[in-house]
Amino acid sequence: MKKGRLFAPLPAAVASSPAFERAEEGPVLVSGGVALGAIDCFGYAMGAGGWLFLGWVTRPFRSEIPSALEVVTRSAKGQDRVQATVVFYERKDLDPSRVGVVVFVEGARRAMSGLTHLAVSLDGVLYGADITRSTERPADPDLSERVRRVLVEDAIDSPNRQHLLSLTSRRGFTGEDTLASLQDAVLLEIDAAIPCAKAGVLLKGWRLSVPESVHVIRLRSGPKVTVLHLEDAVQVLRPDVISAVGQARGFSDPRCGFAIFLGNALSIGDLTYLEVELKNGEVGFRELRLAPSVGLEAIRSLLDGIDHRYEDIDLAFDRVLGPAVSAVNETRLATQPTVHEVTYGERVAVPKISVIVPLYGRIDFLEYQMAMFSEDASCDTLDLIYVLDDPRLARDVRSLAESVYQRFQIPFRVLISAENRGYAPANNLGLKAARAPLVCFLNSDVLPISDRWLERLADTLKGNPKIGVIGPRLLFEDGSIQHEGLVYRSIPEFAGWTFIDHDNKGRRPEPSSAVRFVPAITGACMLMRRALAVELGGFDECYVIGDFEDSDVCQKLAAKGLLSAVDCAVEAHHLERQSQGMDASTLRMNITLYNAWIHQRRWFSKPRAVNVRRASV
């Protein structure tokens, strides 16, 4: 290592010489069009994660070099300014007015190509160096090795020199996980990396590391670099990790799991990996394998295994799960599926009510329902539309529908969606196809009890222009009340969000022919004017699988001053299948929570201030 004075004041003659050319960004040291500097070699250093340049420039006026400087790069495409780490060093082979330079620009490989010129900006002066065709372009590890030799042998010690020595000593990511080989081993496992729309990604995993050892964790994907702020991540309890690997290494805190959402972090098709940089400058890598899932499957993997309660839910959904699921869901619904329409029997010329029934899984409900419809004298005024939201059953539904038509002789249509999209989109497909002035959104497991039930609901609706939506009283198979209106209830366990309860559920119904006005009614059976349904856009598709969208419709109507009503004189059975109830799985629970979150933020309360941080972090 050389010691001594490297920099001398710029002679006045130079400063005033014609070599100074005033340019927009300041004076550039050139001489008769020829730069007073040159890059001898440059290239991308995998290990360092950036571009390294080795060359010479005119000796600057001072010796204190800040840790980061701006450099100006020029290429055929234009000019760019980037942050760089610069070290000057003595070049005996050159005139004393010149000095050797090492420039490191952090970033991705693609960022710099076709360079013709590089200049270090210092005190408003650009110290330029040309890059020509003859400039060497060594590949790593040769490049890093050459730079290291210069730094070790010819550069005066400085923080920048130390930094570059550390960087150039790193091995680049070669597809091999190197976290374990770090001095302070970092245990970092990503259980799921789920791509979300618009290049976002949700990472679920865990980390165990010695406190204060990690400087930064970055996600690198092609040209994109994103820092993981784990302090903003959703914490996930992972006692399994502690018992499997943590305990043996002295870790005991089970809050080592995390879920984090990174927007615009992926460069699809490019190598994607995590880079952990320790405070001591060491760097380790972990490749990231992106889960191939999309659509509902991706939503399921996003939400699976996260189990939060109370106010943690707010943060989890506002910061991580909400945006991630929304992103996937938007992409999922961005394209319209192919829909095949099959008509059975002759179309009813002037239908009074379009009945829209989504089918998923159980198609035999079609058979039960049509058997009951066929009992009703008014069924030949209906425009019956079944929407199969389960392409696996396309063939089965065709043969069942044919047989049902032969048996009951009631005209109906079956719309077969090429994709499973969920409750709201399926209903909306039906709404598009509906022809009658009224539409009834109906679950397949609702079976009418009262005669002329739809006509009677329609009469009540038409008799009161203040009613926006109306439904019947629904009974369980044992005759107790399944639904006669929804009520809202805040649940402290779930961040105090508003959930939906069925009023009087499970009680014996009192004989009544009253029309009840309620905050909302169930989507299991909803009759409304078609024009109004179309105006609302049907059911909002941002709700996943089938929750809350009925209440959402009622809220939208309430905002227009329209009422939700239950006509207790009209009764139907609703079996409320187990699969639609809230079961114990955290996945199902989290899907409900996601829908509750949308519903909450839209109709009840805004997110809490961002500066409210969890105390435990």
Add this chain to the structure above:
Amino acid sequence: MARSPLKKSTVVSALPTSAAKPKPFKAATPRVLIVSHSHPQVSNGGAEIAAFALFKALRVDHEAWFLGCQRDAKNHKAGATISQPFSDREYIYSPGPFDWFKFANQDPKFPAPFRELLTELKPDVVHFHHYLNVGVEAFLHVRETLPNARIVLTLHEYLAICHHYGQMVTRDRHTLCHEATLSRCAKCFTDIAPTDFFLRKRYIERFFDLVDQFVAPSEFLAERYVAWGLPRHKIAVLDNVMGLPASSATRPVKAASLEGAPLRVGFFGQISVLKGINVLFEAAAMLVERKNYNVAFEIYGDHSGQPPEFQKDFLERLERACRNVTFHGPYERDRVDVLMQGVDVVLVPSVWWENSPVVIQEALRNQKLIVCSDIGGMAEKVRDGIDGFHFPVGNSVSLTALLKDLHAHPDKRPLPSEGAMAPVTVADYQALYASP
């Protein structure tokens, strides 16, 4: 489109009253179509035999037709849904896909030809024996095609009530079931939800509502269906007509009067667990253990239609049995009277409720003493101490004691009570068709 005008009072009131009433016909000569899930030429179950016997009896002085079904492909004529392989009065439907849970006929090729046949024959009465294969929707087809026709349904077994072959015995241990409830049915069928049993019932009821007249061959069966939900006033208790003329045979006077001759106990009919064949084996073994050789069991019947495990078990039990058990194999129905002459007692040890077992009617006709389980249709049709004796269902110890007693005390056997139970004739059905 014609909708069922009969069920809903609101609809009926909107129509001319004449449309709601069955068209009057000459009481003696209604045109009758008998519909069965099978045909005696296809299988020989009690229900199809009863249905066909009624058809034969009606044919004497009625316009009558028989529509049966044949699921196997033996007589299948490709493309022909309803054909006539046997005679010009007998139709055979070759069924397609069928939902055995709710008795829905999912064959899209059935409704149109069936409706055409109805239009062609124009029966005043369509009398269904069973709805298997044709499906419960057949009632709707009749109602819509022939709004004035009378729909009669003879209930066989407890099919609508119980998904376990209509037998109302539990699946696992074959214990007796007294009432079908959603949760009890779901306990029997752990893979089926209670709500599905609810759906099943609503589906069946929707079409049962179209039936004008139910026929229950026993009071017991009628009560079970009333408990299930059928209106009592729609059910007539009337046994099936027998296919064969009443036997002239009389009960052999004191058959066991020969000193030392054993009591000959006959088992007739289908051999299965539910028919109580194992109760017979156990009683026989018990007698042998006590070195009692005064009772001899004669088994007449078929076991070949049973599940393989049962057949194996049956043959093993036969093998182990002593000389007091004789297996004679299957028999032709028209030989039953002759066979019954060879026994002193007809044993009906069924461990399920039964309805109105044909073998009991045959034994009564032959004036044979009957020993039967003390439940359901058996207990109803055999008057304890008059037509024979009851023993606690499934209880081989009691049966053994009873048979030993009957051997030891021939005087305890009741004398034939001739004419006590008048056999049901076609006239009873004519009266039923004519009743309002």
